[in-house]
Amino acid sequence: MIRWTIGFAAALYCLVCARCAWPQQSSPPQPLNASVSDFGTTYVFSPPPICARCIETELGFLDQDGQYLPLAVSFAPLPTPTDFNVLVNLLDSESPGNRRATHFGNRLDFVIRQQAYSKGGFVLTLAPRGTVFIRGDDGGRAGATAAPQYTRGRNLAILNLTLTGAVGVSSGNPRSDYLTSFDYYRTLDKRGTAFFLGAQQELSAGQETADTEEGIVIPFRNGQVEISTQQLNLNTSPEAQFQARVIVNWGKVFARR
Numbered sequence: 001m002i003r004w005t006i007g008f009a010a011a012l013y014c015l016v017c018a019r020c021a022w023p024q025q026s027s028p029p030q031p032l033n034a035s036v037s038d039f040g041t042t043y044v045f046s047p048p049p050i051c052a053r054c055i056e057t058e059l060g061f062l063d064q065d066g067q068y069l070p071l072a073v074s075f076a077p078l079p080t081p082t083d084f085n086v087l088v089n090l091l092d093s094e095s096p097g098n099r100r101a102t103h104f105g106n107r108l109d110f111v112i113r114q115q116a117y118s119k120g121g122f123v124l125t126l127a128p129r130g131t132v133f134i135r136g137d138d139g140g141r142a143g144a145t146a147a148p149q150y151t152r153g154r155n156l157a158i159l160n161l162t163l164t165g166a167v168g169v170s171s172g173n174p175r176s177d178y179l180t181s182f183d184y185y186r187t188l189d190k191r192g193t194a195f196f197l198g199a200q201q202e203l204s205a206g207q208e209t210a211d212t213e214e215g216i217v218i219p220f221r222n223g224q225v226e227i228s229t230q231q232l233n234l235n236t237s238p239e240a241q242f243q244a245r246v247i248v249n250w251g252k253v254f255a256r257r
Contacts, residue, residue: 043072049083049113049125052076053252056223059090060245064232066094068105070245081115108132111145121151129164139168141177156185156194174205185217193218196228210235215243223248 050056055075062068069091076083089105110130117124124147131141143164150157162179169175183198198213215228223246230241 043085043087043111049081049115050074050076050249051252052079052081054249055251056247056249058245058247060243062241062243064239064241066092068092070105083113085109085111085113087111104134106133106135108134122148123151124148129162131164133173136170136172138170138173139166141166141173143177154187154189156187158183158185177204178202179204183213208235209233222251 053076055073057074058070058072060068060070062070068089070087071090072085072087074083074085087109088107091102092105093100093102095101108131110132111127112129113125113127115123116126125145127145127147129143129145133140141164143162145160145162147158147160149159160179160181162177164177166173166175179200179202181198181200183196185194185196187194194217196213196215196217200211200213202209202211209232211230211232211234213228213230215226218225218227226243226245226247228243230243232239232241
């Protein structure tokens with residue numbers, strides 16, 4: 001399974017590199033940006049990717065069983081629609097057994113997003129990805145995401161399909177992980193405030209979970225604020241989660257002067 005997953009990710013990466021030389025069609029205006037979460041305003045999702053030669057940062061707050069400060073940095077040094085991303089929790093504060101532990105996150109996620117196809121309101125993004133666990137002996141993960149999306153007027157639908165496999169299987173790093181998330185968005189104006197609903201299904205280590213989400217996206221000049229609530233593990237042990245994120249596109253930092 002691990003060899004197949006790594007081979008699959010490598011094949012997608014080759015496809016991504018090949019697409020860099022293909023002419024790209026202009027995509028329709030997108031009201032939303034990428035985000036850290038694997039749920040809701042999904043990270044691989046729109047606009048796929050950020051503008052060429054730009055850099056973007058995203059800082060969030062997540063409250064579930066603990067408190068977390070997820071950070072994502074995206075940069076696009078190439079003139080093609082490709083960007084490179086690093087995701088990490090700046091702060092991870094949990095209290096198992098009534099003893100609170102606060103430290104830097106335990107994982108670094110690396111994602112390469114590539115707009116592979118665009119026509120009319122349809123856009124397909126492919127994203128090889130990998131994970132490195134900083135502490136312990138859990139090793140890492142490798143895989144890829146395919147993200148088709150369709151825009152019509154003020155409506156947008158996005159589907160994320162992610163498959164990853166463990167590089168070093170352990171109790172905290174299951175052999176395979178399959179994630180499907182679907183979101184529907186509707187903006188009040190063409191590029192204005194958007195409301196969204198989402199649903200997610202995950203199959204990991206033989207256990208399946210189902211989640212739902214609702215939220216709002218409020219844009220400003222060079223970015224947006226996202227606020228959402230999630231209802232997790234609805235088919236096992238339901239719990240609630242709250243997220244807030246601020247995304248800023250800093251523009252063409254890599255432009256020639």
